[in-house]
Amino acid sequence: xxxxxxxxxxxxxxxxxxxxxxxxxxxxxxxxxxxxxxxxxxxxxxxxxxxxxxxxxxxxxxxxxxxxxxxxxxxxxxxxxxxxxxxxxxxxxxxxxxxxxxxxxxxxxxxxxxxxxxxxxxxxxxxxxxxxxxxxxxxxxxxxxxxxxxxxxxxxxxxxxxxxxxxxxxxxxxxxxxxxxxxxxxxxxxxxxxxxxxxxxxxxxxxxxxxxxxxxxxxxxxxxxxxxxxxxxxxxxxxxxxxxxxxxxxxxxxxxxxxxxxxxxxxxxxxxxxxxxxxxxxxxxxxxxxxxxxxxxxxxxxxxxxxxxxxxxxxxxxxxxxxxxxxxxxxxxxxxxxxxxxxxxxxxxxxxxxxxxxxxxxxxxxxxxxxxxxxxxxxxxxxxxxxxxxxxxxxxxxxxxxxxxxxxxxxxxxxxxxxxxxxxxxxxxxxxxxxxxxxxxxxxxxxxxxxxxxxxxxxxxxxxxxxxxxxxxxxxxxxxxxxxxxxxxxxxxxxxxxxxxxxxxxxxxxxxxxxxxxxxxxxxxxxxxxx
Numbered sequence: 001x002x003x004x005x006x007x008x009x010x011x012x013x014x015x016x017x018x019x020x021x022x023x024x025x026x027x028x029x030x031x032x033x034x035x036x037x038x039x040x041x042x043x044x045x046x047x048x049x050x051x052x053x054x055x056x057x058x059x060x061x062x063x064x065x066x067x068x069x070x071x072x073x074x075x076x077x078x079x080x081x082x083x084x085x086x087x088x089x090x091x092x093x094x095x096x097x098x099x100x101x102x103x104x105x106x107x108x109x110x111x112x113x114x115x116x117x118x119x120x121x122x123x124x125x126x127x128x129x130x131x132x133x134x135x136x137x138x139x140x141x142x143x144x145x146x147x148x149x150x151x152x153x154x155x156x157x158x159x160x161x162x163x164x165x166x167x168x169x170x171x172x173x174x175x176x177x178x179x180x181x182x183x184x185x186x187x188x189x190x191x192x193x194x195x196x197x198x199x200x201x202x203x204x205x206x207x208x209x210x211x212x213x214x215x216x217x218x219x220x221x222x223x224x225x226x227x228x229x230x231x232x233x234x235x236x237x238x239x240x241x242x243x244x245x246x247x248x249x250x251x252x253x254x255x256x257x258x259x260x261x262x263x264x265x266x267x268x269x270x271x272x273x274x275x276x277x278x279x280x281x282x283x284x285x286x287x288x289x290x291x292x293x294x295x296x297x298x299x300x301x302x303x304x305x306x307x308x309x310x311x312x313x314x315x316x317x318x319x320x321x322x323x324x325x326x327x328x329x330x331x332x333x334x335x336x337x338x339x340x341x342x343x344x345x346x347x348x349x350x351x352x353x354x355x356x357x358x359x360x361x362x363x364x365x366x367x368x369x370x371x372x373x374x375x376x377x378x379x380x381x382x383x384x385x386x387x388x389x390x391x392x393x394x395x396x397x398x399x400x401x402x403x404x405x406x407x408x409x410x411x412x413x414x415x416x417x418x419x420x421x422x423x424x425x426x427x428x429x430x431x432x433x434x435x436x437x438x439x440x441x442x443x444x445x446x447x448x449x450x451x452x453x454x455x456x457x458x459x460x461x462x463x464x465x466x467x468x469x470x471x472x473x474x475x476x477x478x479x480x481x482x483x484x485x486x487x488x489x490x491x492x493x494x495x496x497x498x499x500x501x502x503x504x505x506x507x508x509x510x511x512x513x514x515x516x517x518x519x520x521x522x523x524x525x526x527x528x529x530x531x
Contacts, residue, residue, distance in 0.1 A: 034506035038067045038499030039094040047099025051450040052106035052435035065456040068499035107136025107457030109438020110413045112399025115143040120348045126409050127165040132508040133410030134459035136497040137167040141203040148172040152198040169442045171201040174209035182208040184217035191221040201228030210237025219249035233258035250315030260295035262304045282363040292378035318441045323419035324412045325401035329375040335406035346518045353406045361404040387424035397441040398434040414472045427466040460494040474508045
């Protein structure tokens with residue numbers, strides 16, 4: 001799903017929302033107050049680790065990072081110290097972070113991201129929201145309206161610390177005016193050309209990429225090049241290419257499409273109202289949810305899961321649910337009034353979520369209680385299906401699809417972790433999905449787990465996310481004492497990406513300032529119109 005924000009007057013956008021040019025990070029000292037490093041030696045001392053592998057938390061430990069790699073993880077608990085631990089055998093580090101009472105977990109991988117930037121929605125806004133929530137790696141399907149070559153340039157700017165941004169894996173959409181997109185021979189040529197540019201994978205969302213012969217050519221050529229494929233099985237292509245056919249070629253499946261259609265027993269094609277029109281998004285998004293209500297539950301949890309597990313073992317299939325982005329369909333009032341919108345959602349972004357026939361995924365014109373009820377029933381089936389798949393050994397990763405349906409970058413990623421818990425994942429399983437499984441999704445075994453030799457991607461938190469996943473939200477958590485006094489703790493302290501240390505709260509302060517400017521601009525514009 002992709003959301004294009006409406007443009008406002010170019011001059012107004014540049015005056016009201018123009019931001020300082022992002023500064024290149026100094027390899028030694030860090031010229032920005034919100035970032036520093038990578039350091040010759042960084043020591044995180046006396047911290048409890050949730051390593052991302054699914055293992056329980058342990059600590060305290062001392063984590064030694066050299067430049068962008070984790071060099072050592074030394075136990076500093078009394079038993080390990082008594083057995084000759086090496087905690088105090090290091091030379092003086094260049095920077096020390098005191099982790100006493102805190103927790104470290106691997107940086108989060110958000111595997112379904114759109115950088116829907118333009119003059120009014122700067123990419124800096126999106127990147128800082130993500131980093132401020134501990135997201136260190138993103139799989140990106142678009143950067144504004146950039147072509148694949150320009151997307152790769154953006155990825156390289158992040159890798160070389162020219163911009164403040166997560167690590168990027170680039171998967172451009174399979175679409176455009178080139179006739180080769182619609183033929184198997186042309187598809188192989190384009191995949192090879194993208195590989196030569198440095199593209200990491202391909203995003204397919206509907207035809208022509210879901211014509212069976214074209215899809216097979218894309219997937220086969222991508223495997224030859226070591227590239228990934230991510231597929232949104234749109235309704236225009238779900239028959240005959242349901243989830244089993246897509247997963248059989250090794251692609252990740254985005255969202256929920258194709259699974260219920262694989263479990264029909266009394267029909268081959270979804271039963272739709274006579275007046276249904278795929279081009280009407282209110283119809284489309286309502287009926288895709290109702291597809292779950294036509295699936296045979298026994299087949300869904302039997303044959304379908306078994307075949308998906310076989311595709312995971314033989315082809316590397318990964319399930320990417322993105323529960324969060326459809327949550328408005330089961331309760332639009334909740335989604336539109338989430339507490340972070342006031343301080344962290346740009347006015348033009350919020351406006352793009354509201355009903356508008358010219359906007360993708362802005363279809364809540366007459367979203368009734370019975371529609372929400374059907375989607376709530378669909379969610380119960382979907383959540384149970386994903387949890388059962390995980391329980392039987394399936395790999396599930398985390399993606400937010402932020403920028404649509406009241407889902408905001410960073411916040412949507414953390415909400416996805418909460419929704420995995422709702423599905424039945426334990427907190428350790430949810431974090432594992434967001435970290436090590438994210439590394440598997442982007443085919444990088446050096447991210448997602450805190451262990452020596454891996455890339456230095458970590459999040460440092462002042463509270464235990466295993467006890468409350470909400471501590472990862474940028475808004476923090478509110479605790480109320482018995483005498484009814486409330487305290488707010490903003491728990492994400494540092495996000496470390498490739499050895500670069502970002503002060504998460506300063507990044508989020510920058511976002512607040514951008515939103516404040518956006519609101520001031522909106523008020524000024526409204527005043528001018530009134531006069």
